[in-house]
Amino acid sequence: MNGLIMDYPLTTNTILNYAKSAFPDKKLISHLPNGTRHEYTYGALERRCCQLANALKNKLGITKGDMIGTFAWNHYQHVELYYGIPGIGAICHTINIRLSSQQTEFIINHSEDKVIFVDATLVPLLEKIAPKLETVEKYIIINAHDGFTTSLLNTIHYEKLIEDQLDTIQWPKLNENDACGMCYTSGTTGMPKGVLYSHRSTYLHAMTILSPNAGNYSNDDIILLIVPQFHVMAWGFPYMCLLTGSDMVMPSLHLQPEAIIRILELEKVNKANGVPSIWMGVYEELKKNPPKKKLALEEYLVGGSALTASLVENFEKDFGIKGVQAWGMTETSPLGTASRLQKKHKDLTLKEQLKIRAKQGIEFPGIEMRVVGDNGQIAPRDGRTMGELQVKGAWVIKSYFKTNNRDNFTDDGWFRTGDVSTIDADGYMEITDRTKDLIKSGGEWISSVALESALMAHPNIKEAAVIAVPDKKWAERPLATIVLTDINKPISKEELKKYLSKDFANYQIPDYYVTISQVPKTSVGKFDKKEIRKLYAEGKLKQ
């Protein structure tokens, strides 16, 4: 028997209309690429989204299912694109501006973008590849300064595009399973793969991450979105903020530590998101130049890679600002878990608490996870047994865009994350490695992540990346590359081995240590181990 409840599709339009009705005076603040500050309300945002949607239909001939690219920083126009494009049934494809020209070209041709909205400061990146883009008919330039010129053909300025359009619209009826957004993985192996989100998955993800066990956001918050809108929809925050009535602050290209601190101070931001390297930079800058007045910032949500326990501890001790570890992937919309302490942890020592908080945490409702061992068996939740992390849920992909390749999916329908992890008896998941980064030495697994964490807790080590190198006797052995905080204070191999022996078994401790000036990073700021392995293969990593 059916329930007798109204048919109410979960779409981005329902989110936009909700904010218009419940939080018309809440603010979207943008620090634009040219350094000016822009502010308007969610009421104004809604009206401009209508104008944009009307322009897409009337001037650009966009219809349902069309793919529209964005190549832009975080700012109000990009938020308008997040709603205006899917609002009429088209797909908002956010393109990562940090990929190589070759990858960018591949992505745009593969997704068949019809129009690209591009920030004026980023136009040079597209000019280089424009002749090879097969499907793009028009470029819409955002934030163009006076006298802006470009070699791109068929351009129009964003404000020109929307200025003469009505600021109301009758949104079309959409099916909540229609696609609303697309993002490509950053592809550390091979070409990026496309991930197509639905209205429903976007709504449910946003509705879940605001909950107290997850991000804990309300209409009392002012949130700085440091995660770029071209990275997995800025973790869904541009949708979430309209559901909560949180004020949203956008930094565009002002992502250097000093710039972020200036915005935190100016806008009285109390919550923020971002990858660990951003927060490491902010912490160091705060240590160098302590703020005159305590920051309003209470908490930052971290994903992308693991927070080190030392950063969490120091940030909290020195500035009273709390780091919350979360985990997710492009394929999981992205957020799937977060790690917060519970009442029963109140009496633990600080060190024990930090150990729990450094885990990736408990899954959100709507997400299921399991760890599957080499033997194909589901691993016990004992906090020790490692295996591949597999997930399913209401915002996890069932396939990649335009491919029938099922390598990343199990026969019983779970997504294979490629992460190696454990789950403990309390349900906290901890990533111990990427499957391809695991070190198997003499038949035993060694976690490169655990070694890196421990090394980075050393007072004179800023960064550490561990890879497997071939070994005749043990098949593989770990090699640690380290970046010193102070290059005048080198650390001997013996010292490091002794330091690690507190926490690791002998066989787990690397035999090789190489000091480097910086760890190579991917376009999303993760350690690029493929690059480190290449350096090793080329004989460039000598002790």
Next chain:
Amino acid sequence: MNGLIMDYPLTTNTILNYAKSAFPDKKLISHLPNGTRHEYTYGALERRCCQLANALKNKLGITKGDMIGTFAWNHYQHVELYYGIPGIGAICHTINIRLSSQQTEFIINHSEDKVIFVDATLVPLLEKIAPKLETVEKYIIINAHDGFTTSLLNTIHYEKLIEDQLDTIQWPKLNENDACGMCYTSGTTGMPKGVLYSHRSTYLHAMTILSPNAGNYSNDDIILLIVPQFHVMAWGFPYMCLLTGSDMVMPSLHLQPEAIIRILELEKVNKANGVPSIWMGVYEELKKNPPKKKLALEEYLVGGSALTASLVENFEKDFGIKGVQAWGMTETSPLGTASRLQKKHKDLTLKEQLKIRAKQGIEFPGIEMRVVGDNGQIAPRDGRTMGELQVKGAWVIKSYFKTNNRDNFTDDGWFRTGDVSTIDADGYMEITDRTKDLIKSGGEWISSVALESALMAHPNIKEAAVIAVPDKKWAERPLATIVLTDINKPISKEELKKYLSKDFANYQIPDYYVTISQVPKTSVGKFDKKEIRKLYAEGKLKQ
């Protein structure tokens, strides 16, 4: 174009499985009818739900779409029914134990309950009507004491039913739009009407009410569910607590103020729900017998009727416990709005803040609301213009069970609440009356709720209910019935008129005041104005 996201139906089974995985050690604590305390974990709950589901299928032959009645207090067995019944596709029909025999008989026959799960203490209520129940094949007795006997035919004890069943199950694949629960309205006019919830509406409602702008619940909370499970699924809390990992405390029939306070103390409860009359009673008892140690209780969520500003103020001032006003109806699952202050309200005076907090508040995402005036126009959001409150959303009904009557629905698909309200510029909705309780005097509307609130703020008035009485000149005039706090301190008509003249225009002030010993109440504790009008018509309300 479709999104490429997994098909993941939102069902009560996903909630149960989530709690099993994420919060296996969280607790469900029951204070049973016989006074004993029972406690187990969500892990144990899940296993017993499997046993129950197996028993329903194997022993009672229950199949998809079957209607199963519950006639029970709040306790763990009732929570098991909330999951075990819908888990196999049957419908959990919670029957209000406080209705008249005639209404109960009507409801059970109308819904065609096949089996009824009944608390031993409530069996006498069913024995009276059992011969007239046309569809009930079996009664399952919960919490029966030794030597329990009954005239009901075909009975079996709950523990007997499930004890030999497997504690694992392969739940069937359900469509999220399948019905999962049913509740009848309390029906102040005519016979109760059936409201059929879907798995999807139940999930979305539960997921929304835990958000910080609404109830704000997390795995740090211990929540006392005072709202009976036979009232609109206890406001969705038995589902919500498993999504948040909050501990759940169930009082069964221990609903007297002293009993509630004892449970609050014993279980260190920090949040709770309930109707205003419960909280009024708890407050008075706390005043009489102040607790030795400050209660852990931080906040209580109130719905059903309006909290008076004076109760909110005194509870907070005297005991540091905060009341949060919410609003909803059986037809809206029930929760649709809540009233919390925002940052911009921080600098208001206490009185101004209380005025906002006494409103019904801002709608949750997933709910839309509008006020429609006599002229059929949507009223402006000015906090003044009154009209009928209409709602739609993801957990609002589109029709009643087994009827084609469309009186409660507009042509464009909104549900007509029958409440008269305003919405202010900040989006806060305030109920000013029920449409049928509004007083229209000389062409002007007078809000009986506003008068009642003001009267109840008088130090010597405990309760006040205002009805319209016929008047030759003005068509209608308000008549106030009042219950004194101290019967030895009567208040004169002149005194009351003067008292009200601070806040009301002359034409709004009642001419008639009648002191009564108590205000007649409906089965859900609301003022029964139908009964008061009847007393008036019978000449029993004399000044």
